[in-house]
Amino acid sequence: MGTGRTGTRIRPASGEELTALCKEYIPFWGELTPDQQNRLKSSAALEEADRGAVLHNGAEDCVGVLVLLKGRVRAYILSEEGREVTLYRLFPRDFCLFSASCMMKGIEFELSIVTEEETEYLHIPAEAYRSIMQESAAASNYTNEVMGARFSDVMWLLNQVLYKKLDSRLAAFLLEEKDLEEAADGVLSLTHEEIARHLGSAREVITRMLKYFQNEGLVKLTRGSIALLDEAALRRVAGDSLR
Amino acid sequence: MGTGRTGTRIRPASGEELTALCKEYIPFWGELTPDQQNRLKSSAALEEADRGAVLHNGAEDCVGVLVLLKGRVRAYILSEEGREVTLYRLFPRDFCLFSASCMMKGIEFELSIVTEEETEYLHIPAEAYRSIMQESAAASNYTNEVMGARFSDVMWLLNQVLYKKLDSRLAAFLLEEKDLEEAADGVLSLTHEEIARHLGSAREVITRMLKYFQNEGLVKLTRGSIALLDEAALRRVAGDSLR
Numbered sequence: 001m002g003t004g005r006t007g008t009r010i011r012p013a014s015g016e017e018l019t020a021l022c023k024e025y026i027p028f029w030g031e032l033t034p035d036q037q038n039r040l041k042s043s044a045a046l047e048e049a050d051r052g053a054v055l056h057n058g059a060e061d062c063v064g065v066l067v068l069l070k071g072r073v074r075a076y077i078l079s080e081e082g083r084e085v086t087l088y089r090l091f092p093r094d095f096c097l098f099s100a101s102c103m104m105k106g107i108e109f110e111l112s113i114v115t116e117e118e119t120e121y122l123h124i125p126a127e128a129y130r131s132i133m134q135e136s137a138a139a140s141n142y143t144n145e146v147m148g149a150r151f152s153d154v155m156w157l158l159n160q161v162l163y164k165k166l167d168s169r170l171a172a173f174l175l176e177e178k179d180l181e182e183a184a185d186g187v188l189s190l191t192h193e194e195i196a197r198h199l200g201s202a203r204e205v206i207t208r209m210l211k212y213f214q215n216e217g218l219v220k221l222t223r224g225s226i227a228l229l230d231e232a233a234l235r236r237v238a239g240d241s242l243r
Numbered sequence: 244m245g246t247g248r249t250g251t252r253i254r255p256a257s258g259e260e261l262t263a264l265c266k267e268y269i270p271f272w273g274e275l276t277p278d279q280q281n282r283l284k285s286s287a288a289l290e291e292a293d294r295g296a297v298l299h300n301g302a303e304d305c306v307g308v309l310v311l312l313k314g315r316v317r318a319y320i321l322s323e324e325g326r327e328v329t330l331y332r333l334f335p336r337d338f339c340l341f342s343a344s345c346m347m348k349g350i351e352f353e354l355s356i357v358t359e360e361e362t363e364y365l366h367i368p369a370e371a372y373r374s375i376m377q378e379s380a381a382a383s384n385y386t387n388e389v390m391g392a393r394f395s396d397v398m399w400l401l402n403q404v405l406y407k408k409l410d411s412r413l414a415a416f417l418l419e420e421k422d423l424e425e426a427a428d429g430v431l432s433l434t435h436e437e438i439a440r441h442l443g444s445a446r447e448v449i450t451r452m453l454k455y456f457q458n459e460g461l462v463k464l465t466r467g468s469i470a471l472l473d474e475a476a477l478r479r480v481a482g483d484s485l486r
Contacts, residue, residue: 077402085405106391109398133384140383141376144390148349151394155352158401159320162328162443169445199445 007053011120013046021046021122025067025093031138043128049115055099058110062102064125068094071119077111087111088153095146096121103130169199170209172238174219178228186228213237250296254363256289264289264365268310268336274381286371292358298342301353305345307368311337314362315423319440320354328443330354331396332423338389339364346373347390399486404443407484412442413452414477415484417462421471429471456480 018041023029049055055073056063068090075087090096101107103126133139177188196203213219218234220227228234261284266272292298298316299306311333318330333339344350346369376382403412420431439449456462461477463470471477
C-alpha cells in the first residue's frame with residue numbers, strides 16, 4: 001500500500017470505524033458471509049490523498065478498489081504525445097474499479113487516476129476484493145454494475161469525439177468553399193442540404209451546427225447563404241481538418 | 244423470441260443437443276447447480292440468422308445473451324448524424340452481451356448488432372440469464388470478464404479515434420478485412436461508403452484517402468472492389484493501429 005503513490009496517507013481507524021464505513025459505503029456488505037465481511041474489513045484501510053495525488057498510473061501498479069468517501073477523482077488516458085483525455089470523474093460512494101484492473105480478466109487498457117480535491121477513500125487491496133468477488137455473486141454483480149456505468153461513460157465520450165469531429169469538418173469545409181468560390185466578401189451561396197451531402201451528414205445536423213456557429217459569432221445565416229464573420233475562429237475550429 | 248428481428252429462425256434441437264451445446268460453449272456450465280443448468284438449458288434456443296440479419300437494434304428490444312457457435316457479428320453505434328461506427332466483431336465462442344443490455348444495471352448506451360455471415364448461436368433470454376447471474380458467482384464473474392473484453396475493444400477504438408490519423412486506421416482496416424474475408428488474392432469487395440461507416444468517417448474522405456493510397460501504389464481501385472497491392476507498405480502505414 002502506498003508504493004509509488006505520492007500524497008496519500010493511511011488514516012488510523014479502529015476496527016469499529018472500518019466496519020461502520022464498510023456497512024455504509026459497500027452496497028453488497030449485507031449479502032456477504034461473516035467470514036467474507038471479516039476478510040474484507042481486515043484488508044481494508046482508510047486513506048486520504050492531497051489534491052493532485054496520483055492514485056493509479058497505467059500499468060505501473062495494481063492498487064486495488066477505492067471506495068470514495070469524500071472528494072473527487074478523475075480518470076484519464078494519455079496519448080503517445082502525452083495529451084490527456086478525461087474519461088470520467090468519480091464522487092463520494094463511487095467505486096474506483098480500474099485502479100484494480102490487474103485483477104480483472106479481459107481488461108487490456110491503461111488509465112490514470114488523480115484526485116481533483118482532497119479525497120478520502122476506503123482502500124481494498126486487489127487480491128482481497130478479487131477473492132470475495134470469486135465467491136460472492138452479490139459482490140460480482142455489483143462490480144458488473146459499476147463496470148457497466150464506466151462503460152457507459154466511455155461510450156458517451158466516444159460519441160462526443162465522433163460527433164465533435166463534425167464541427168471541425170464543417171468549419172474546414174466553409175473555409176475551403178470560400179477559397180474555391182473566390183467569395184471575397186465571405187458570403188457563400190450554399191444550402192444546408194448541399195453541405196450535408198458534401199460532408200456525408202444529414203441536413204438537420206448541419207443546420208444545428210451552423211446555428212451553433214452563428215451563436216458563437218462565427219457565421220451569419222440568411223436564406224440560401226452563409227456569411228463567414230470570423231475566419232480566424234473558424235480556422236481554429238477547423239484545426240487539422242483543413243487540407 | 245424473434246420479435247422484431249428479421250432473418251432469424253429457431254432450429255429445432257433436442258434436449259440432448261442443447262445440453263451438449265451448453266456444456267461445450269458456456270465456460271461456467273460446470274459450476275452451475277443441476278437446477279441452474281436445467282433452467283438455463285430449457286430457456287435456451289438454437290437459432291440461425293441470415294447474413295445481414297439485425298440481431299439487436301438499440302433500445303428497441305432486449306433479446307438476451309447470444310453465444311456464437313458459427314459465423315460472425317458486428318456491433319456498431321449510430322452517431323447523431325446517422326453514421327455507423329463499428330465497435331467490435333464477435334466470433335464463435337464469443338458471448339454477445341449487449342443484446343441483453345436491458346438486464347444489466349449501469350449500461351446506458353445503445354448499440355446495434357448485425358450478422359456479417361450466416362450465423363448460428365445459442366439464444367439465452369435476458370431474464371433467464373439474469374436470474375442465473377444473480378445466483379451464481381461463476382456466471383457473474385464470467386459476464387464481468389466478457390464485459391471487460393468489450394470495454395477494452397471500445398477503449399482501443401477511442402484511442403484510435405482520438406490519436407490515430409485516418410490513413411493508418413484505413414490501412415489497418417484494409418489489412419484486417421483481408422484476413423477476415425480470407426481474401427487470399429487480396430481483393431476486397433467493399434464500397435467506399437461501407438468503409439466510411441466502419442471508420443466513422445464520410446465517403447468523400449475515404450475516397451480521397453484511397454486515391455492517395457492508389458497513387459502511392461498501395462492499392463488498386465476498381466468499381467466495387469479494392470485490391471491490396473503492397474501489404475508490407477500498408478502495414479507500415481497502419482503502424483500500431485493494427486490490433
